[in-house]
Amino acid sequence: xxxEAVVRVTLKEGVLDPEAKTIRKSLERLGFDIDDLHTADExxxxxxxxxxxxxxxxxxxxCEALLANPTIHDYTVEVR
Amino acid sequence: xxxEAVVRVTLKEGVLDPEAKTIRKSLERLGFDIDDLHTADExxxxxxxxxxxxxxxxxxxxCEALLANPTIHDYTVEVR
Numbered sequence: 001x002x003x004e005a006v007v008r009v010t011l012k013e014g015v016l017d018p019e020a021k022t023i024r025k026s027l028e029r030l031g032f033d034i035d036d037l038h039t040a041d042e043x044x045x046x047x048x049x050x051x052x053x054x055x056x057x058x059x060x061x062x063c064e065a066l067l068a069n070p071t072i073h074d075y076t077v078e079v080r
Numbered sequence: 081x082x083x084e085a086v087v088r089v090t091l092k093e094g095v096l097d098p099e100a101k102t103i104r105k106s107l108e109r110l111g112f113d114i115d116d117l118h119t120a121d122e123x124x125x126x127x128x129x130x131x132x133x134x135x136x137x138x139x140x141x142x143c144e145a146l147l148a149n150p151t152i153h154d155y156t157v158e159v160r
Contacts, residue, residue: 002115008122010156015126016121020121022149023123023146023147026146027125027142027145027146029147030128030142030145031137032141032142033083033127033128034126034127035126035127035128035150036124036125036126037108037123037124037126038123038124039122040121040123040124041119041120041121041122041124042088042119042120042121042122043117043119043120044117044118044119044120045107045114045116046114046115046116046117046119047112047113047114047115048113052094052128058112060108061112062107062112065107065110066103066106066110068105072125
């Protein structure tokens with residue numbers, strides 16, 4: 001069966017996020033008053049798996065192998 | 081009151097996504113069998129607004145002004 005895994009990769013607490021800083025400054029320059037801004041990368045991956053549990057395991061393997069860098073990233077996987 | 085807007089920016093149908101293509105190829109080279117892969121950028125923005133409706137409007141203004149390019153992007157805003 002085909003499953004869709006939504007992988008959300010964020011920077012770990014304390015890791016500098018220059019992209020977020022730049023976007024925040026740009027929004028402020030445009031007149032928006034921002035309290036905080038974070039970014040995340042999302043990957044929606046479709047693939048075949050035996051069941052939802054093996055699909056989750058496979059998506060987590062993809063994170064460990066490529067999508068996330070465990071030194072600086074946290075990730076969540078939602079399978080549907 | 082402070083609101084948190086989750087802005088999700090995706091490429092419009094038909095717009096080339098070289099990042100997704102590269103990631104898919106890399107995963108396939110690692111042995112994963114992928115049916116499809118899409119990417120999205122997520123921005124979590126915290127800011128003060130009078131109520132949830134004005135918070136949504138302000139977040140949509142941020143999308144139109146900076147976060148999304150209407151020529152190539154679709155976006156969704158979820159306020160919480």
